[in-house]
Amino acid sequence: MLDYQRMLNKTVTEMKPSGIRKFFDMLSGMKDVVALTVGQPDFITPWHIREAAIESIEKGKTYYTSNAGTPELRLEISKYMKRKFNLSYNPQEEIFVTVGGSEAIDVAMRAILEPGDEVILPQPAFVCYEPIANMQGAKVVHINTRLENKFKVTAEEIKNAITDKTKMLILPFPNNPTGAILTREELTEIAEVLRGTNICVLSDEIYAELTYGRKHVSIAEIDGMWERTIIASGFAKAYAMTGWRMGYVCAPAPLLKEMLKIHQYAIMCASTASQFAAVEAMRNGDEDVEYMRAEYNRRRVFLLDGLRKIGIDCFEPEGAFYLYPNIGKFGLSSEEFAERLLYEHKCAIVPGTAFGESGEGFARISYAYSLKHLSQALERIEAFVKKLKSEK
């Protein structure tokens, strides 16, 4: 008999499966559930973008592209970063195309982190950063963002978390699951703390197009920060292109060159058809983004108002497509709340604890659904809240 445990890498076997996954497994097989769990757009990729991929296949463009992605796409990404966020990246040396934003995060962390390094990570956050850091033997130092601060990480908190081992600061804003964003002023304060250190910033800007009320600002735009920042982003959330697995990484050439080696050996290149679609998205997709953002915004105000009316406290998120209500006052743990809501009222939300311990007392509710679907969900949540109040 083979001993698989002995065969496997211990860091991997000790890696906890994603907390979101566990909840989704409970969900599967249940009927008539109104789910608010999905972390991806409900829009279909706009037709003109799909068509560009189809055309590329019809024309037989089925080869590998260069490791970094097609020159056309890198040029479009460069123009896009300038147009939307006032950031300058040279398409030849400072941008490459990845398999989704996920790969961008992975190559960035692998290129920077070594055993013993510390990574500062604001929590709650998407689930991928810590396992990747651990694979590198790096230690994650959490900063629990707080409701009082609208779930923003502060310059002061970062300052206190920095040690001589700190190699990287991760800035996952606009944030999944909280919907928090960082403003130019807040980023300027954070920049002040980082200036003079040798700390790298990994800025996960996958939700950059989905902010409401004010435009996203990248830390790379703040004086002295471009030089130390790696931007991981992608097409998934902005253009409703999750299944295409199209991401990109932007960074100063000395960093990018090294990251590209990992990408080259691990991935070779991102999907060619997807790259053709991505070119079309960035050339002619601004209106699609506008349209979808306006739709999400309507749902955001609708759901936020609905939750508040039935007595659930929730801060007003300014980005992404999630609400992060405070459910602590009902006397249940986040998991209990989510489980009972699911089993007793067939409505699924994700317990905040799936995004780190600091998520206790909160839940993530996605509004990447139709208004009709959201109304249905609200009715079920209301019935559950009424029941909880009567139990008290």
Place this chain on the structure above:
Amino acid sequence: MDKLLKLIEEDATLTTEQLALMLSMEADEVKSTIDRYESEGVILGRKTIIDWDKTDSETINAIIEVKVTPQRDRGFDRIAEKIYNYPEVKSLYLMSSGGFDFTLLIEGKTMREVALFVTQKLAPIESVTATATHFVLRKYKDKGVIYGANETDERGNE
């Protein structure tokens, strides 16, 4: 106010309160704006889109092209009025085409009923000189709505 019209054009069931939220307006203001649009004839009505093929009810749709001789003084309007007053006529458009003048959309219970309408009501109208009837075999999309679209949520939970 374009935004308000776009929203209710898309979904007539949105309540005044919901619209107010989405547009950052007061509910009273939304209501008075809608009232005004109604009285000005900007908002003409509200209907429901139904896929009759999924019901027991039999319906057939046809597109009819009509060539007419315009009347002195009143042009096409008088003839249009004669045609659109038939309840079977769901839509009527004056076209810029050289071959014919009107296109009308008609709904009936059977092909025979549509044929009877054309031969007994439409064709005999004095100014009508020719008609061409095209029966609709299947509706794929109407008023921006795709018929029989797959509504199951196949998105993976990532």
